[in-house]
Each structure stands twice: as structure tokens, then as C-alpha cells.
Amino acid sequence: MKKYTFTEKKDTRSGFGAGLSQLGKTNENVVALCADLTGSLKMDAFAKDHPERFFQVGIAEANMIGIAAGLTIGGKIPFTGTFANFSTGRVYDQIRQSVAYSGKNVKICASHAGLTLGEDGATHQILEDLGLMKMLPGMVVINPCDYNQTKAATIAIAEYEGPVYLRFGRPTVPNFTDAEQKFEIGKAVILNEGKDVTIFATGHLVWKAIEAGEQLAALGIDAEIINIHTIKPLDEQAVLTSVRKTRCVVTAEEHQMNGGLGDSIAQLLARELPSPLEMVAVHDSFGESGTPDQLMTKYGLDAVNIVDAVKKVIGRK
Amino acid sequence: MDSTTELEKIVPQVRRDIVRMVHAVNSGHPGGSLGCTEFFVSLYFKVMKHNANQFNMDGVGEDLFFLSNGHISPVFYSVLARAGYFPVKELATFRKLNTRLQGHPTTHEGLSGVRIASGSLGQGLSVAIGAALAKKLNKDENIVYTLHGDGELQEGQIWEAAMYATAKKVDNIIATVDMNGQQIDGSTDSVLPMGSLKAKFEAFGWDVISNDNGNNIATVVETLATAKTHLGKGKPVMILMKTEMGNGVDFMMHSHKWHGVAPNDEQLAQALKQNEETLGDY
Known part of the structure; x- marks a missing residue:
């Protein structure tokens, strides 16, 4: 929903x-x-x-x-x-x-x-x-x-x-979030409930995760989309509850893979609930000049990259 | 506490505390601590308006002090304890596991009297300016004091802060530089000569007062009193205070070598012989 x-x-x-x-x-x-x-x-x-x-x-x-x-x-x-x-x-x-x-x-x-x-x-x-x-x-x-x-x-x-x-x-x-919604530090927000995969996204990648979710729905994949606005402290309970249901994970962020949201979620799952995980993030690289849209595409941070990561991770279940 | 004689009685006891603390853990920074003993005693026992018994982080209604060159923690801790911020016997825990008296001062362990962590150099002037601005917003007319090493002035952040304080008329702050002319690798002139600090700070728009005898308690008290009269006139005030690193322990003087070295048993005995126990050792 x-x-x-x-x-x-x-x-x-x-x-x-x-x-x-x-x-x-x-x-x-x-x-x-x-x-x-x-x-x-x-x-x-x-x-x-x-x-x-x-x-x-x-x-x-x-x-x-x-x-x-x-x-x-x-x-x-x-x-x-x-x-x-x-x-x-x-x-x-x-x-x-x-x-x-x-x-x-x-x-x-x-x-x-x-x-x-x-x-x-x-x-x-x-x-x-x-x-x-x-x-x-x-x-x-x-x-x-x-x-x-x-x-x-x-x-x-x-x-x-x-x-x-x-x-x-x-x-x-x-x-797209509710203007009246109270912001709770450390409390993840479920944007779409699903059963096949959980997409944890933060910042600008949250909307791209929503777009990816709509494309996935057309393919018959039911993605749970969770906005992790607070990277630290991480809402560990929300992560574990969702992954127990979906059993695979994609993370998405406008950040290096090292040290970002995906890194935090991977650490948690490795300790508590080992699960297939793919990360949509920048892979040990600096950026460069270009329009924001061009850069997001070149560095693999678009909805299509999330869709591809979902297909891959579901195959690893 | 009023008379210079009474202040002078505290000085040798603080020196004893310093050398005993660093000797006990075979580490720490005695040289700069000994050189600034008169300054700290003047500040905490005569000049500053402060409330040792009811320490409050915000310090509204009190003068504040920030130690920017945090490595001279032994003198800071000794004077805080002797002034009543925490029990004198706690000096025995200096640099030991689970102590509140960390190698460099910190708020992290909740030690009364410390309002900011310092150790990584060059940060204290900015912090003190922030606290001075808060005092202005709070209509609190008390004063913010800082202490810096001369070697510390090689850090760029000091000059960012120096520029800001003048530009924004932060005229409720008295910064003091401990001009002992020494740093870890040698004299400041051999490591990175800084030229005339008076000319530099004046060029940055500070009201600069010099004290060429920072180990004479009467002149330190007088200089701090003079500095206070210069406040409130649109300029931050700087005291350039010449001291002798290792002052009061003859073999530690006239060298940079005791910046961060502890005395051995024999050296401790010699140092203690030169400084009378006036208030009781911890």
C-alpha cells in the first residue's frame, strides 16, 4: 500500500x-x-x-x-x-x-x-x-x-x-512526504509495503526507489520500500522486521558504498540476519562535472539501477 | 584571596603536584605546566569570578576559562583541584585507566571545571569566541579567558578566529599566549619562526598587552587587571606573556626537552626539594 x-x-x-x-x-x-x-x-x-x-x-x-x-x-x-x-x-x-x-x-x-x-x-x-x-x-x-x-x-x-x-x-x-508528518529521529518510514524484496533508501534515492518500485510492480515484483532518513542511530528493528519477511535487500544512496547506509545495513544483517544484499551507491570513485541527472545516470544511481539490483538480489535468495 | 604572598604560597604546591603527577605515570607535559603556574594561580585564586563548588557547564554569571593548549593539563588539574572543583586526592588518578583526569582535558568524563576538550591544537580561541558571543546574547557581562601556547599559533584556525574576533567586535575576551619560545622539536624560532606576534595580532586588530615576566605573580595579576580595563571597547584583548618553560625546577629550565618528558625518581626528588610543600601533597 x-x-x-x-x-x-x-x-x-x-x-x-x-x-x-x-x-x-x-x-x-x-x-x-x-x-x-x-x-x-x-x-x-x-x-x-x-x-x-x-x-x-x-x-x-x-x-x-x-x-x-x-x-x-x-x-x-x-x-x-x-x-x-x-x-x-x-x-x-x-x-x-x-x-x-x-x-x-x-x-x-x-x-x-x-x-x-x-x-x-x-x-x-x-x-x-x-x-x-x-x-x-x-x-x-x-x-x-x-x-x-x-x-x-x-x-x-x-x-x-x-x-x-x-x-x-x-x-x-x-x-512527496506528508507536510504534517512528525519527524522522529531514528525511526524508519515504510513508504510501500511489499513481500519480495526490501529497498532501503536514503536522501534523494528515496524517490528513485519509489520509481523503481513502480517499475518492479509492473514486472510482478512486490517491493517493500523503506525510507531510512536517520542513518545513525539506525532503526535496527524496522530493518530486521522487514528483511525477515522479504529475505533480500537492496540499499540505495547518493554516497560511497564504503561508510554509507548500505554499509550500516550490511553490518547489522551480517550480525543478526545474514541475507542477500546489493548496494546501489558510488563504487570507490570521485564524481565529476555534469548535470545532476547525467551524473546520477553515469554513476549508476537511477531507478533502473535499483531495478537491476532487485532482480539480481532476488535471484540470490 | 588577596595578597601576593598568599598566592605565592600556592605556586610551589602546584609545582609539586605537576611533577608528582607526571612522575607517577611516567608521562605528561611538565615543562609548559610549570611555566604557566603563576598564570593559573593568579587566574583561579585572584582574577576570575567563578564558582568552584557548584560547577555549571553554561557558566552564566561567571567568568569562563578555556585551555586551548590542552597538553599542559597537569597545571590545569592541580589548580582546579586546589581551587575546589574536585577533590585534591583525585590528582593521583591522572592519566590512569578510568580517570576523569585524561591526558588532555575533556568534558567527556564529567570533570568539574572543564568546558571543552582540548589537545588537538588551535581550536580553543574559536570556542572561547563562541562562549563570549553567548555571553553577549545572554546579557552576561562576565569575561571569557583563554590560554594558548606560542607554538600553537602555527595552526591556521587561530588566525581565522583572530580575524573574526576583531571584525565582529568580540570585546569580552582576554586571550593569553604563553610565550615560552619552545615547542616539541626545539625552539619556536628553529621550528617555524613566527616573527613579531605583537605586530601580527595588532595587524589583526587586537588590543595587545605584553608581559615580559609571566613567572612573577604580581606582574601577572597586574597585567590581567589592566587587560580587564581594556574590555568593552570594541576590540578583543591579547596578552603576550613571556614565561620560562619548566620554571621552578632548575634542570627543566632553558630547554624544550621537558615539554613532554616525566622526571625519574631522582629527578623528582630534586624537583620537590626546590618546591616547598605549602598546602599538603595529595
Whole structure:
């Protein structure tokens, strides 16, 4: 049974901007920091409405993370904003020591993640960020799938005490989750119930999993589709319950195979419920310049790749 | 605590704590710790407004201190304990398994008095600026203090933070650099000469105050008091404080060699002979 409705195409980063703007009005402890990408991160509304709580740090991401950690001392809830590459790889040690190890209530909000950043090329297209962040003890890692869910996640993480990595993207993509749906950190969302295979997807690949599911239905394959918006902590119960029923798995993500969602699910299943598994992800490669659609096709992250992976994994049951 | 004489009584005891702590586990950083003893004693027993008995992470209504060069944890721990943040006897657990007194300071084990982890260098100034901004938002007029090593200034993040503090008029912060001129591989001039730090920080727009005798407690107290009068004028304040690494233990002075080396039994005995037990060993 389908549990989604396509409405319009919107970018997930605007969901973040809308969520942050709402938080600015409802929670006076929320502050925001940006490293010269206010427009790209859609933080303009917050900056305009709450200039005293918005900190433009310039092109100095390490300093931004440190200042954010310091702002928590005094009860503030800082949201940092820059591209995913500069939110993670560039400042890994600052996040590790000043935020994660220090247990600070910083929300690291990262746009332009993955290949769909497009033409800027591999220097900006990080495909390792989920892995980097999920390895940090105590770090919550969230990769919502559309505008509505990104907005809801932004609002939800302000209520959670502790460090969070929130990943979203640049392009407009289908907006299909319920605008009123409450975002529960660590709670997987079943989008389609099925019995033949489970497709676990995250971020932009969730809609592609839905498209794949429709193509599979036409072939007589009944796919269960689950949106894993929280990579860490992983909803292990939801994964195991579904795989006990379907007995085979495809994972889909805009990330390296190493360190991503598929890696987390493979670890869990290897321990608890060994099952045939295929991963739709980037295979140990950097990206390159191109349009988002061209790149997703070239690197094998389209619905057709999910369909192929499903056919393969069902054959391994 | 008021008189310089009373502060001076604490200093040799803190030095004893430092050398005993590192000797006990045959590891740790005595050199920089000994060189900054007068600074820490001045700060925690005279200058800072703080509440040792009821430690609160947010520190609203208090002055805050951030140690950016976390390797000099022995002096930090000794002074925190002697000031009442935790029992003095806990100094005996330094660097031992299950201790709250980790090799480098951390909030992870819930040790009172520590508000951020430090050790990986260059991060403390940014954190302190964040805490200073939170104080401004909270209309809290208390002060944020930091300490940095001079070698630590080779880290780029320091200069990102230095640029920010001036540009955004963070004028409720007093940063101090421990100018002992030494780092692990040798003198700072032999490893990576940094030229005039005064000129550099002034060029970055800081209000820079120099103290050429950071091992004289009266001058340290005076410099910190002067620095306080410079706050609230649109500029962050920097104290460049010359110290002698290993100060108070003659064979540890005038060299970079005691940066991260513990004394043996005989050396410990010598060091203790040079520093009177004034408050009782832990």
C-alpha cells in the first residue's frame, strides 16, 4: 500500500531554510552560523529576521565549528551551514574534538551533498560525509528525502540534545512526504509495503526507489520500500522486521558504498540476519562535472539501477 | 584571596603536584605546566569570578576559562583541584585507566571545571569566541579567558578566529599566549619562526598587552587587571606573556626537552626539594 503523494518539485535545502526560519520564531535559543553561503543554504530569512542570532563567519569553516561549540556554553543551539564537503571533511578534527568528544549540542547542517551538486565537480561533491560523521561516537546522522522531511527534520533536531549531522542537497526533487508528518529521529518510514524484496533508501534515492518500485510492480515484483532518513542511530528493528519477511535487500544512496547506509545495513544483517544484499551507491570513485541527472545516470544511481539490483538480489535468495 | 604572598604560597604546591603527577605515570607535559603556574594561580585564586563548588557547564554569571593548549593539563588539574572543583586526592588518578583526569582535558568524563576538550591544537580561541558571543546574547557581562601556547599559533584556525574576533567586535575576551619560545622539536624560532606576534595580532586588530615576566605573580595579576580595563571597547584583548618553560625546577629550565618528558625518581626528588610543600601533597 502506497504511503506517499507526489505534489511538486522542491529542493531539500529550502526545506532546511524553512525549518530554520520557523525555529527562529519559536525557539530563542536557536542561533545560526554560515561560512559565506547564506543564499545557497537558504538561511537568508533567518539572517534577516534574527540578525542578532545570525553569525556570518566568512570562509573559515574550522572557526565556525569552534564558535558553534562555544555558543552551546551558555545554552544556545547553534545550526552551522555550509556545503557538505566543507561541513565534514574540511573540519573533521574540529567536529571530532570540539563538538562530538566534547558532547556539544551543535547541529551541523550540510547542503549540496553528493553528485547532485552537479557542474562544480568532484572538489565539491562529497560522497564520504555520511561515513565520516557516522564513525564519530554519539553523532546522529540524518539524510532526509524531500523538502517536507528536511523541514521537519530541521525542526526536530532542535529538540534533541546532542550533536547532529543533517545532510541535504541542491537540486529540486519530488516533494512527496506528508507536510504534517512528525519527524522522529531514528525511526524508519515504510513508504510501500511489499513481500519480495526490501529497498532501503536514503536522501534523494528515496524517490528513485519509489520509481523503481513502480517499475518492479509492473514486472510482478512486490517491493517493500523503506525510507531510512536517520542513518545513525539506525532503526535496527524496522530493518530486521522487514528483511525477515522479504529475505533480500537492496540499499540505495547518493554516497560511497564504503561508510554509507548500505554499509550500516550490511553490518547489522551480517550480525543478526545474514541475507542477500546489493548496494546501489558510488563504487570507490570521485564524481565529476555534469548535470545532476547525467551524473546520477553515469554513476549508476537511477531507478533502473535499483531495478537491476532487485532482480539480481532476488535471484540470490 | 588577596595578597601576593598568599598566592605565592600556592605556586610551589602546584609545582609539586605537576611533577608528582607526571612522575607517577611516567608521562605528561611538565615543562609548559610549570611555566604557566603563576598564570593559573593568579587566574583561579585572584582574577576570575567563578564558582568552584557548584560547577555549571553554561557558566552564566561567571567568568569562563578555556585551555586551548590542552597538553599542559597537569597545571590545569592541580589548580582546579586546589581551587575546589574536585577533590585534591583525585590528582593521583591522572592519566590512569578510568580517570576523569585524561591526558588532555575533556568534558567527556564529567570533570568539574572543564568546558571543552582540548589537545588537538588551535581550536580553543574559536570556542572561547563562541562562549563570549553567548555571553553577549545572554546579557552576561562576565569575561571569557583563554590560554594558548606560542607554538600553537602555527595552526591556521587561530588566525581565522583572530580575524573574526576583531571584525565582529568580540570585546569580552582576554586571550593569553604563553610565550615560552619552545615547542616539541626545539625552539619556536628553529621550528617555524613566527616573527613579531605583537605586530601580527595588532595587524589583526587586537588590543595587545605584553608581559615580559609571566613567572612573577604580581606582574601577572597586574597585567590581567589592566587587560580587564581594556574590555568593552570594541576590540578583543591579547596578552603576550613571556614565561620560562619548566620554571621552578632548575634542570627543566632553558630547554624544550621537558615539554613532554616525566622526571625519574631522582629527578623528582630534586624537583620537590626546590618546591616547598605549602598546602599538603595529595
